[in-house]
Amino acid sequence: MYRRMKLEGVVRIPPEDMGKPLNEAVEMALRTKYEARVDRTLGAIVAILGVDSIGEGRIIAGDGAVYYDAVFDAIVFKPEMQEVVEGEVVEIVKFGAFVSIGPFDGLLHVSQITDEYMAYDEKNARLVSKDTNKFLAEGDRVRARIIAVSLNEKDPRGSKIGLTMRQTGLGKIEWLEALRRGEISEVKAEVKEQAEERAEQKAEAE
Numbered sequence: 220m221y222r223r224m225k226l227e228g229v230v231r232i233p234p235e236d237m238g239k240p241l242n243e244a245v246e247m248a249l250r251t252k253y254e255a256r257v258d259r260t261l262g263a264i265v266a267i268l269g270v271d272s273i274g275e276g277r278i279i280a281g282d283g284a285v286y287y288d289a290v291f292d293a294i295v296f297k298p299e300m301q302e303v304v305e306g307e308v309v310e311i312v313k314f315g316a317f318v319s320i321g322p323f324d325g326l327l328h329v330s331q332i333t334d335e336y337m338a339y340d341e342k343n344a345r346l347v348s349k350d351t352n353k354f355l356a357e358g359d360r361v362r363a364r365i366i367a368v369s370l371n372e373k374d375p376r377g378s379k380i381g382l383t384m385r386q387t388g389l390g391k392i393e394w395l396e397a398l399r400r401g402e403i404s405e406v407k408a409e410v411k412e413q414a415e416e417r418a419e420q421k422a423e424a425e
Contacts, residue, residue, distance in 0.1 A: 264293050274288035
């Protein structure tokens with residue numbers, strides 16, 4: 220997921236920045252050029268931590284700037300297949316939920332939330348299970364597994380990350396805590412009892 224890496228790059232220092240200390244000017248240029256950049260191999264460059272070394276400057280005919288090779292430390296985020304991640308639901312739509320994981324949003328398709336059928340409650344902007352009354356809404360914390368990764372270097376917002384919670388140990392954090400406390404079985408029993416009561420009432424009405 221998050222890694223600290225030593226990278227190499229080339230930056231352009233324009234004439235107006237040449238009066239600044241070289242290290243400061245290069246670090247600022249590195250941040251402008253590389254932070255938030257997405258690379259298919261590295262992932263997303265989240266932050267430039269500092270400059271390790273700076274090479275000799277060179278100029279190009281017709282350009283008043285100076286170009287420097289630099290080695291720098293950076294924090295990168297790369298989503299890996301089958302990696303378990305935790306994040307916050309930032310949007311609920313009819314076909315699923317978008318979950319914020321690092322600098323990306325992953326899609327939790329409605330079919331990958333639970334083994335139960337989840338219906339879209341447009342009025343309350345949430346996905347709801349009719350069987351156990353579980354629901355997923357904005358702001359909920361979830362634990363999911365990455366099952367698809369497609370990073371878009373030209374358009375980072377177009378990167379696609381697929382998630383699933385249909386495995387043991389995954390799900391909405393509140394559900395996992397309730398399961399640990401042994402409350403899930405009680406909920407299922409209550410739902411079963413309510414279903415039986417409705418069936419009896421329907422039979423009497425007929």
